[in-house]
Amino acid sequence: MAPDLSVSLGPLRLKSPVMCASGTFGFGEEYTDYLDLSQLGAVVTKTITLQPREGNPPPRLAETPAGLVNSIGLANPGLEVFLREKLPFLRRRRVPVVVSIAGNTVEEYAELARALEGTAGIAAVEANISCPNVKEGGRLFGSRPATAADVTRVIRRSTSLPLLVKLPPLFPGLMEVAGAVEEAGADALAVTNTLPAMVIDVQARRPVLGAGTGGLSGPAIRPVAVYLVWQVATAVRLPLIGMGGIATASDALEFLIAGASAVAVGTATFGNPRAMVEISTGIAAYLEERGMSNLREIIGSLRPGGCS
Amino acid sequence: MATLEKGEIIANRCLAGPYWEIAVRLPQVAVAARPGQFVHVRCGAGLWPLLRRPFSLFAVDREAGEIRLVYQVKGTGTLALTKKQPGEELDVMGPLGLGFPLEPGLRKIWLVGGGVGMAPLYFLAREAAASGLTCDVFLGAVTAAGLLHQELWRGVAARLELATEDGTAGHKGVVTDLVETVLRGNRPAAIYACGPLGMSRRLAVMAAAAGVTGYASLESRMACGVGACQGCAVRLKDGSYRLVCRDGPVFRLEEVEGEPDGP
Numbered sequence: 017m018a019p020d021l022s023v024s025l026g027p028l029r030l031k032s033p034v035m036c037a038s039g040t041f042g043f044g045e046e047y048t049d050y051l052d053l054s055q056l057g058a059v060v061t062k063t064i065t066l067q068p069r070e071g072n073p074p075p076r077l078a079e080t081p082a083g084l085v086n087s088i089g090l091a092n093p094g095l096e097v098f099l100r101e102k103l104p105f106l107r108r109r110r111v112p113v114v115v116s117i118a119g120n121t122v123e124e125y126a127e128l129a130r131a132l133e134g135t136a137g138i139a140a141v142e143a144n145i146s147c148p149n150v151k152e153g154g155r156l157f158g159s160r161p162a163t164a165a166d167v168t169r170v171i172r173r174s175t176s177l178p179l180l181v182k183l184p185p186l187f188p189g190l191m192e193v194a195g196a197v198e199e200a201g202a203d204a205l206a207v208t209n210t211l212p213a214m215v216i217d218v219q220a221r222r223p224v225l226g227a228g229t230g231g232l233s234g235p236a237i238r239p240v241a242v243y244l245v246w247q248v249a250t251a252v253r254l255p256l257i258g259m260g261g262i263a264t265a266s267d268a269l270e271f272l273i274a275g276a277s278a279v280a281v282g283t284a285t286f287g288n289p290r291a292m293v294e295i296s297t298g299i300a301a302y303l304e305e306r307g308m309s310n311l312r313e314i315i316g317s318l319r320p321g322g323c324s
Numbered sequence: 325m326a327t328l329e330k331g332e333i334i335a336n337r338c339l340a341g342p343y344w345e346i347a348v349r350l351p352q353v354a355v356a357a358r359p360g361q362f363v364h365v366r367c368g369a370g371l372w373p374l375l376r377r378p379f380s381l382f383a384v385d386r387e388a389g390e391i392r393l394v395y396q397v398k399g400t401g402t403l404a405l406t407k408k409q410p411g412e413e414l415d416v417m418g419p420l421g422l423g424f425p426l427e428p429g430l431r432k433i434w435l436v437g438g439g440v441g442m443a444p445l446y447f448l449a450r451e452a453a454a455s456g457l458t459c460d461v462f463l464g465a466v467t468a469a470g471l472l473h474q475e476l477w478r479g480v481a482a483r484l485e486l487a488t489e490d491g492t493a494g495h496k497g498v499v500t501d502l503v504e505t506v507l508r509g510n511r512p513a514a515i516y517a518c519g520p521l522g523m524s525r526r527l528a529v530m531a532a533a534a535g536v537t538g539y540a541s542l543e544s545r546m547a548c549g550v551g552a553c554q555g556c557a558v559r560l561k562d563g564s565y566r567l568v569c570r571d572g573p574v575f576r577l578e579e580v581e582g583e584p585d586g587p
């Protein structure tokens with residue numbers, strides 16, 4: 017019998033632990049030529065803001081060894097266009113829709129959450145308090161326990177939807193932020209957003225990216241992301257969504273074993289648009305080979321290090 | 325509709341210097357492809373290059389189900405592509421983007437290509453010729469070796485004008501100088517361009533001054549190639565950002581920002 021891959025992230029139930037990472041999968045419609053969205057655990061939208069954002073000046077992408085540095089700057093059509101033009105399409109696919117939101121102020125997060133509250137077809141809200149590519153809001157909120165808790169608490173009061181909070185990579189301090197967000201009422205935590213990064217054109221002696229700096233994603237950050245997930249897993253009881261450089265089932269299993277209940281795939285989709293489906297199949301095969309019937313048997317199953 | 329298709333490489337050879345051509349059997353891509361569209365190619369197997377690379381369709385044989393790309397070796401991705409052997413598979417997404425529109429009623433069009441930018445124009449010239457249009461073709465390169473596939477071009481061009489920056493073939497100078505000269509006594513129904521951004525920007529200014537409309541294929545670095553990541557934005561004349569992969573790569577010349585004032 018095929019193993020049961022379903023998971024619960026608090027009140028949010030998914031039939032597969034593999035979802036897309038916000039910002040790498042648009043609003044789902046862009047990839048329908050390549051995969052059946054109903055095979056995914058969830059579709060997490062590009063982060064939306066109250067007003068449309070045009071994003072940062074190009075170039076917005078720079079490839080590095082096994083990595084990608086981006087400085088998109090939360091380019092998105094804004095809440096109104098999302099609800100009118102993007103959500104209706106997603107609602108018709110049989111897949112839970114997680115809407116990623118970001119605000120310049122705590123009140124903007126609340127307003128977004130309220131607007132989504134009464135809307136059919138939304139399974140959960142993911143608060144992005146970790147974008148490195150915007151000046152206001154974003155990462156500023158996620159960098160300190162007090163502000164991270166404030167945002168979480170205010171969104172919690174504004175919506176009854178399951179609330180995921182996406183954290184930035186912090187060294188040190190992530191455990192404190194995670195703990196504060198848990199206490200403030202989040203249902204699950206997403207770890208991690210991109211790592212602050214920079215690429216320099218040595219001929220011109222200028223930054224390659226139009227915005228100067230950006231965020232690193234892809235296989236280059238995977239060991240760092242696994243470490244962060246493992247660390248947060250020891251600090252909170254909330255379910256975690258692990259991400260950062262996942263390209264194969266084995267990569268995804270590292271996060272699950274470290275303590276994540278689900279995983280998200282971002283940059284890998286650009287190289288292989290079917291990566292998420294293949295990863296899901298690979299996880300099932302891994303469980304089956306070991307005679308495990310349920311994904312739960314692998315989550316947080318890390319054994320002590322050293323020789324066996 | 326675009327697909328993810330893996331097809332057998334039929335040939336992959338050096339044309340001259342850094343310029344290569346690859347032919348791949350990809351029936352689904354071939355049947356849907358239109359001139360000016362591009363394919364998103366997995367050039368290597370490992371993690372470096374991690375992302376796909378976009379290439380315009382140079383020629384498409386729908387019956388044989390084959391596509392041809394002409395590419396210039398620039399860095400990691402294109403270098404990895406040169407290592408692919410006939411018989412191996414190439415992993416391709418496509419056809420992607422919006423191609424060159426050929427509005428009905430056009431009689432004579434000009435094609436202006438800079439360097440390897442001539443690639444999508446050849447596919448366009450073939451389709452245009454098939455629907456009875458006359459193409460005057462202007463091609464520029466840094467040096468004679470960069471004027472690729474001249475014999476093929478002679479077969480489709482009513483008039484073929486060449487320019488090299490070092491004067492080793494054709495007019496000495498940039499291709500836009502040549503276009504400017506001919507534009508004094510002559511006027512096409514539309515200009516279709518692909519080349520470095522500077523070339524397209526200068527053409528936009530010249531075409532506007534001459535009251536000629538046209539299209540230019542623009543470049544940008546890409547990640548997804550399908551409009552999902554917002555990575556490939558270019559700024560248009562009206563100040564707005566557009567995605568090269570989804571809103572382009574072909575834009576109206578009128579939308580292309582003219583030459584900058586400063587250097």
Ligand SMILES: Cc1cc2nc3c(=O)[nH]c(=O)nc-3n(C[C@H](O)[C@H](O)[C@H](O)COP(=O)(O)OP(=O)(O)OC[C@H]3O[C@@H](n4cnc5c(N)ncnc54)[C@H](O)[C@@H]3O)c2cc1C
Pocket residue numbers: 362373377378379380381393394395396397398399400401402403440443444542543544545546568573
């Ligand atoms: C729609 C479209 C169609 C294209 N069609 C063709 C084609 O038919 N033939 C062809 O040879 N090339 C074409 N290109 C360009 C081609 O995609 C790039 O040259 C290629 O991605 C370079 O990859 P690389 O890994 O070899 O170089 P990299 O290692 O990525 O880069 C080498 C150098 O070029 C710079 N660079 C890379 N990509 C770009 C870019 N897009 N714009 C400006 N600078 C860049 C890098 O910063 C670096 O300095 C097209 C591009 C687009 C967007």
Ligand SMILES: Cc1cc2nc3c(=O)[nH]c(=O)nc-3n(C[C@H](O)[C@H](O)[C@H](O)COP(=O)(O)O)c2cc1C
Pocket residue numbers: 037038039040062063084086088090116144147182208209210232233234235237259260261262280281282283284547553555
């Ligand atoms: C092009 C790009 C755009 C992104 N946009 C967003 C975004 O809008 N909101 C967000 O929370 N994360 C965004 N991210 C971060 C990803 O969701 C993910 O956290 C990160 O890329 C690490 O995963 P990966 O290595 O699998 O890509 C973006 C990443 C990339 C590469």
Ligand code: FES
Pocket residue numbers: 545546547548549550551552553554555556557567568569570
């Ligand atoms: S390359 Fe991703 S939006 Fe164009």
